[in-house]
Amino acid sequence: QVQLVESGGGLVQPGGSLRLSCAASGFSFSGYWMYWVRQAPGKGLEWVSTINGEVTMTDYADSVKGRFTISRDNAKNTVYLQMNSLKPEDTALYYCARDRAPYRGYFMYDYWGQGTQVTVSS
Numbered sequence: 001q002v003q004l005v006e007s008g009g010g011l012v013q014p015g016g017s018l019r020l021s022c023a024a025s026g027f028s029f030s031g032y033w034m035y036w037v038r039q040a041p042g043k044g045l046e047w048v049s050t051i052n053g054e055v056t057m058t059d060y061a062d063s064v065k066g067r068f069t070i071s072r073d074n075a076k077n078t079v080y081l082q083m084n085s086l087k088p089e090d091t092a093l094y095y096c097a098r099d100r101a102p103y104r105g106y107f108m109y110d111y112w113g114q115g116t117q118v119t120v121s122s
Contacts, residue, residue: 001027002111004096009116012086014117016120020081022096029053030074031102035109037080040094048079048094052105064090068074086120093117 007021008014019109020036049060049070059072067086074077081095094116 004098004099004111004113006094006096006113009118011092011119011121013122014087014120015084016086017018017084018086018117018118020083020096020116021077022068022081022097024077024079027098028102029077033099034072034079035097035099035106035107036070036079036094037097037109038090038094039115040089040092043092047090047107050105050107051079053103057105083118086118088120091118091120109116 001050005023008018008114012018022076030053033050033052035050037045038048039045047061048064049068051058051070051072069082096113100106100108100110100113
């Protein structure tokens, strides 16, 4: 079955960096757009970034543009989120998610991981 397992979260000081990973299994990984989304305490879900299967397109929310970088390794069935210059407002539970259908970006998610907590605080 489809599984997405995030890792790499933690506590970091403002200005610091973290690299999140999401290991995927149970489906043809390279055929799917993948997403990072986050949920801050008391707030709704926020889209953070996306990458297509061919690694020819990436996109970012304005709030993270220039600080975060999404990437993927299709040989390892893993998607990454490199987060630099972290701010307290980046504190959230970060999820990776799969698009609901292969080969196109519908920005609708059908599978999620369990999330990894990122806390930015001094």
